[in-house]
Amino acid sequence: xxxxxxxxxxxLLGMCLLLGVLASCTKSPAKQQAISxxxxxxxxxxxxxxxxxxYEEQTKVKVKFELYAPSDAYSQKVVASAQAKVxxxxxxxxxxxxxxxxxxESGFVADLTEEFLxxxxxxxxxxxxxxxxxxxxxxxxxxxxxxxxxxxxIDVTNIQMLYNPNLLKKAGVSQPPQTFEEFLNAIAALKKAxxxxxxxxxxxxxxxxxxxxxYAFNIMGEEKVMATYRGEVPYTDxxxxxxxGVFKELKxxxxxxxxxxxxxxxxxxxxxxxxxxxxxFNGSWSVNVYQEMNPNLQYGAMLPPAIxxxxxxxxxxxxxSSFVVNxxxxxxxxxxxxxxxxxAKDQQAYLAMETRNLPANAEALSSIPEILAQFASAxxxxxxxxxxxxxxxxxxxxxxxxxxxxxxxxxxxxxxxxQEVQAVKERQMRKKKK
Amino acid sequence: xxxxxxxxxxxVQWRGYFENFLFVLPAVVIFSVFYIFPFFNIFWLSxxxxxxxxxxxxxxxxxxxxxxxxxxxxWDSMGHAAYITLIALIFQNALAFALALACDRExxxxxxxxxxxxxPPVLSEVVVGLIWTWIxxxxxxxxxxxxxxxxxxxxxxxxxxxxxxxxxxKTALTCIAVVHSWKGFGWGFIIFLAxxxxxxxxxxxxxxxxxxxxxxxxxxxxxxxxxxxILVVVILTILGSMQVFVLVLxxxxxxLGYHTEVPVTRILASMTGTNRFGYACAQGVVFGMILVVVxxxxxxxxKRAKQA
Numbered sequence: 001x002x003x004x005x006x007x008x009x010x011x012l013l014g015m016c017l018l019l020g021v022l023a024s025c026t027k028s029p030a031k032q033q034a035i036s037x038x039x040x041x042x043x044x045x046x047x048x049x050x051x052x053x054x055y056e057e058q059t060k061v062k063v064k065f066e067l068y069a070p071s072d073a074y075s076q077k078v079v080a081s082a083q084a085k086v087x088x089x090x091x092x093x094x095x096x097x098x099x100x101x102x103x104x105e106s107g108f109v110a111d112l113t114e115e116f117l118x119x120x121x122x123x124x125x126x127x128x129x130x131x132x133x134x135x136x137x138x139x140x141x142x143x144x145x146x147x148x149x150x151x152x153x154i155d156v157t158n159i160q161m162l163y164n165p166n167l168l169k170k171a172g173v174s175q176p177p178q179t180f181e182e183f184l185n186a187i188a189a190l191k192k193a194x195x196x197x198x199x200x201x202x203x204x205x206x207x208x209x210x211x212x213x214x215y216a217f218n219i220m221g222e223e224k225v226m227a228t229y230r231g232e233v234p235y236t237d238x239x240x241x242x243x244x245g246v247f248k249e250l251k252x253x254x255x256x257x258x259x260x261x262x263x264x265x266x267x268x269x270x271x272x273x274x275x276x277x278x279x280x281f282n283g284s285w286s287v288n289v290y291q292e293m294n295p296n297l298q299y300g301a302m303l304p305p306a307i308x309x310x311x312x313x314x315x316x317x318x319x320x321s322s323f324v325v326n327x328x329x330x331x332x333x334x335x336x337x338x339x340x341x342x343x344a345k346d347q348q349a350y351l352a353m354e355t356r357n358l359p360a361n362a363e364a365l366s367s368i369p370e371i372l373a374q375f376a377s378a379x380x381x382x383x384x385x386x387x388x389x390x391x392x393x394x395x396x397x398x399x400x401x402x403x404x405x406x407x408x409x410x411x412x413x414x415x416x417x418x419q420e421v422q423a424v425k426e427r428q429m430r431k432k433k434k
Numbered sequence: 435x436x437x438x439x440x441x442x443x444x445x446v447q448w449r450g451y452f453e454n455f456l457f458v459l460p461a462v463v464i465f466s467v468f469y470i471f472p473f474f475n476i477f478w479l480s481x482x483x484x485x486x487x488x489x490x491x492x493x494x495x496x497x498x499x500x501x502x503x504x505x506x507x508x509w510d511s512m513g514h515a516a517y518i519t520l521i522a523l524i525f526q527n528a529l530a531f532a533l534a535l536a537c538d539r540e541x542x543x544x545x546x547x548x549x550x551x552x553x554p555p556v557l558s559e560v561v562v563g564l565i566w567t568w569i570x571x572x573x574x575x576x577x578x579x580x581x582x583x584x585x586x587x588x589x590x591x592x593x594x595x596x597x598x599x600x601x602x603x604k605t606a607l608t609c610i611a612v613v614h615s616w617k618g619f620g621w622g623f624i625i626f627l628a629x630x631x632x633x634x635x636x637x638x639x640x641x642x643x644x645x646x647x648x649x650x651x652x653x654x655x656x657x658x659x660x661x662x663x664i665l666v667v668v669i670l671t672i673l674g675s676m677q678v679f680v681l682v683l684x685x686x687x688x689x690l691g692y693h694t695e696v697p698v699t700r701i702l703a704s705m706t707g708t709n710r711f712g713y714a715c716a717q718g719v720v721f722g723m724i725l726v727v728v729x730x731x732x733x734x735x736x737k738r739a740k741q742a
Contacts, residue, residue, distance in 0.1 A: 072706060075706065076705075076706065079486050079487055082487055083486075083487070095709070096709070098485065098709070099485060099486075099487055099709060102485055102487040102488040102489075103487055105488060105489060106487060106488065106489045108487075194574075194576070194577050196573070196574065201687075202689065203686060203687025203688060203689035204687055204688060205688045205707070257573060258572040258573050258574065258598050258601065259571070259572045259573065259598055259600060259601040260601070261601055261689040261690055261691075262600045262601045262606070262685070262686040262687055262689035262690055263687070263689070264687040267567070271573065274575070275575075276573060276574075276575045276580070394707065394708035394709060394710075395708050398703065398707060398708060402691050402692060403691075405689055405690060405691045406691040409601060409602070409603060409690065409691065411603065411691065
């Protein structure tokens with residue numbers, strides 16, 4: 001009997017321990033004493049830690065930065081933590097606008113509109129409008145989210161073409177190309193000199209989507225692109241076939257680096273940094289990457305060469321990284337104060353200087369290097385799916401980007417691919433109507 | 435039940451049952467929390483349309499499963515995984531078995547070889563992917579191949595064999611399968627070696643006395659005695675190869691159209707690419723069922739082989 005009771009006691013103790021372990025696993029970071037920030041920016045972690053230390057010295061408020069990388073893993077962690085309701089005080093939503101809207105709709109993200117508007121909108125005015133627009137939901141938005149600002153950009157970014165002047169010179173090209181025709185001529189010269197033309201991380205679907213959408217905006221204009229997303233213009237339209245044709249032409253003219261469709265951006269960055277290609281299609285974050293890979297690399301930034309001179313070349317850009325505040329955090333006010341401090345001029349200048357990223361605060365632009373200034377000069381031409389009124393269905397986008405990969409590997413024609421994408425589009429539209 | 439019956443369960447027996455139940459309770463709780471609940475939850479989610487975060491989950495019944503049955507990309511990805519599995523079954527296991535046979539003999543530096551052959555499985559798949567991506571790289575700099583394989587082919591006078599290995603639909607999947615086999619053969623090697631060492635040496639001596647040659651000894655003693663071990667290795671190879679995905683992502687990213695898609699990359703694409711958690715769960719359920727069925731047949735086969 002004694003044995004039985006001692007065993008029963010031990011079992012109960014074991015169960016309590018198990019439950020205790022389970023409970024501690026799900027302890028919300030928001031219940032800790034310091035402001036907790038989850039981020040994914042490996043290149044900025046050290047600088048964030050220094051800034052946190054500085055903030056603690058100034059305000060006696062502790063800020064705990066936790067790094068979860070790569071960004072895919074970070075995204076999954078944030079989604080899983082939202083489902084378990086254990087989000088930190090400050091985090092980022094690295095996903096489509098639709099998912100950002102779902103976070104807001106589920107009550108995970110605080111509405112910061114009043115904070116931005118306080119003091120005659122001082123905080124809002126200090127930041128690039130383009131960077132803020134990524135976090136803004138306008139009146140009558142398709143996600144039915146209450147209009148307002150829900151996130152704080154900590155830097156801005158845009159994606160352009162980069163060129164290596166030394167390699168161009170070697171091929172006898174004196175100036176970076178301005179038009180698509182000039183670009184193809186430069187490619188021919190580079191090919192003759194045995195130099196690879198363009199490298200990019202097109203093993204990542206979003207980068208292909210970005211390049212294609214640059215040319216879609218240039219060839220047919222924003223309204224027609226949006227009309228396509230609404231289902232009013234088919235992908236078999238000659239303008240879209242022309243967009244797909246850009247990739248075929250680049251392939252046929254030998255402009256693309258070998259293996260470009262299986263290259264993730266890190267490898268593409270390595271190729272450009274080690275002067276294996278004369279052009280790269282990459283974002284402003286690459287300035288820091290190239291600096292680390294090859295500090296002596298000489299390069300410049302330029303807009304992708306336009307095909308249609310009558311329409312502007314729009315590039316993806318806006319807020320690079322944004323933070324949101326956990327709506328149910330007991331330290332919501334403290335978290336907002338910290339974000340205000342982080343986006344103030346001095347901290348933004350320090351962040352830009354240390355990490356070579358474009359600051360979100362326009363006043364901090366004065367202290368950035370020349371190459372970043374070249375990126376900054378194109379901020380007015382930026383656009384991004386997160387600020388478009390309509391977004392394409394994700395399955396159509398997948399068929400679109402995978403189809404472009406098939407064109408590059410010589411498996412499909414632009415016309416054939418256009419028909420396939422249109423078939424997926426029609427199927428999704430039928431499904432939505434149901 | 436008649437309480438006066440001699441079969442009635444006495445209070446002492448009840449206490450015994452209760453005591454036994456307490457012994458297994460922690461395991462039952464852990465198994466329920468971490469296996470049974472997630473399984474039913476995934477099945478329940480597979481009956482919904484959900485983006486993974488929205489408060490609204492729309493019940494769609496078996497629609498996700500119906501769509502999956504017609505999803506040619508999904509079934510192609512199963513075909514790709516089956517191709518990788520087939521190559522692994524043949525080459526990985528043949529290599530593992532051959533090396534295990536070699537190391538089972540009295541050779542010099544036996545222990546050194548064992549360590550060397552077991553190195554690839556302990557390396558991270560990402561690291562293996564990076565190493566092989568460099569070996570198979572098709573890029574050029576200053577007229578020279580960057581990739582080791584293409585550089586080697588050029589040096590030995592076979593430039594016509596130089597290829598864009600990972601970006602050519604004809605070779606990409608085979609390259610992944612070969613790298614997967616290279617990474618995985620160490621497991622088979624260790625299991626085969628352990629199996630070979632359990633075979634009674636007297637059997638070999640008796641065969642030698644009877645005048646049996648090496649081939650006959652191998653066919654009539656080694657192979658029959660190793661059949662249960664071979665079946666274990668086969669089942670582990672199938673389960674491991676069908677679920678390959680880290681290697682795919684680290685070698686070709688999301689590239690090459692749909693040529694290098696495998697079931698797990700499709701599940702990931704549904705979850706994070708198109709935010710269709712319900713559909714991803716349906717894919718997971720179907721994929722899991724297929725693996726369970728394959729494993730079940732393998733276990734039955736293994737039992738029969740043991741009986742034989």
